[in-house]
Amino acid sequence: MNDLIRQAIAAEAEERADAGTVLAGLRERRKSRKPFGLIVGVATLTVAAAAAAVIVPTTLRKTDAAPAGPPPAGPQNVLLIGTDDHDNTDALVLARFGGDGSVSAVSLPRDIQVGDGKLNSLFRQDPRRLTAEVERLTSVRVDHYAAVRMAEFGRISELVGGVDVCLHAATEDPLTGASFPAGRQTLSGEHALAFLRQRMGLHQGDLDRVRRHQAFLIGLAARISKDNALALAAEVGKSVRVDEGWDVLAFAQRFQGPVEIRTATLPVGDPVDTTSGQGLSADPAQARQFVEKQFGGEGSTQTGCVA
Template identity: 65%
Template sequence: MNDLIRQAINAEAEERVDSRTVLANLHKARKRKPLGLIVGVATLTAAAAAAAVVIPTTIKKTEAAPPAVSATQETQNVLLIGLDDRDLTDALMLARFQADGTAVSVVSLPRDVLVDGQKINSLYAQAPGKLTAAVEKTTGTKVDHYAAVKMSAIGHVSELFGGVAVCLKAPSNDPITKAAFPAGRQVLQGDQALAFLRQRHGLENGDLDRAKRQQAFLVDLASKITKDNALALARAVSGSISVDEGWDLLGFAQRFTGPLAISVTTLPVDAPVERESGFGFEVDTAKARAFVDKALTEGDRSTEAGCVR
């Protein structure tokens, strides 16, 4: 499957292969093999939201005669996961993509949320299904699909755009990694971009502030993705993303025709507590479910990348 998708990308770039033939082969392969690793793009979990946008956009570009979009096409809830080198979750977002392909609403879930006494960031390494089940239990929202991306790929992705613009309310310094950033607007790329997205030590609200950074990074990065650069982006990070086997990416692709309107927010949590698994946030399930339902249904389309901590 990976070889077939890479063939589709090369066909677009070099015009050596009939794209309709490649897509037909992709359809056949999907019937007999798991999807496994696919061509993707890493942004933040970010990585993931842009991934879910760029993958279908790229595949659609290769299609000379796209099939008709189903009139019954529905919204899809996609869990976007940013992983460290141990497969622990550094970033986690629940995104609802609208059926018409024009908008996405995103809710960040802090990595230290406790579910049944365990930190949510440890569950993907145990099994992806454990993580999706925990998210469904906490948010009351069915997860249709997931996309998991290695955070280490983000630095290279930012370089492809000449950097991503962010804004800090005040200077920050990570006492552990020594990563330091001045106050104000700045353009980050490479290792700096990755350090910005992963910093939580030295921030007033720790992981909650890190989630805000990831959102700001995502909003600016998404504004830079176009049909012209999506192909190069996907080729640069081929193999960096994993998705569930049941996701019909070709069908998902058909809804996207242009830039998405993005709404971002963060799941509210209670005060931090100490448990056997360590420090974490407990969540009032009833309040969390009501919050997520409203955020995904009514998302604020005026969301902008303002200054963060």
């Protein structure tokens, strides 16, 4: 799958290099060639382990519409995973991509208790264990997963000229090097990574960090354009992993224009002790109801500044 994505990106780059040929044959080729927006959407989808729910529709909206084709397929549930350098899970999003291209996404805190441990260790052990546990917790079938290293977002933020975020208050964290004033600001490179990694000094710790991830990804989506999308696609395609058998190119064709995107965080209970440190409790019945409401279009979505 990774090779297919890279080949598609390379082919698109070659076509764009011969501007005369592209312009002369645009009308005839429009129905047969894959549009630039589709190629970028595919690459962005697969890299956006914690972000695809936001980035893909926005990318396509800002470039070309997907080609006409068969009626949209039914909804698909995709588990989007952001990992650290040791394959521990840093960010986890369960996203439902509707047949009409709409997207609803629920962030799952990585410290949710699973048996004697936490969710964040399961992908490293076996991706199937992680998807099975998410299914058990939410009662939602996971159709596919996509994973990427969170460290890639430093370079990604540079390629788009920085990402706009907003903080309620100034923060300091010597551990990650985070030092940010209150208010709106543009972050890239190491500053962007520090923003994504900080949880010390935040009132709700990792839960506030989850909200930062959501805010960052919304800001990233707003920065994607035709001028930077190809370079972005090439960069993110280096480390993305998806499950075998997922036709990502076909999947991306459902995105044909502006869609509503909803984001929320799964509610958790009191802290609990696990073999890998303090975790968070989560009630499966409450989780199921919350996800059903969010995927049904009744839930809330994050807006404004974050901690």
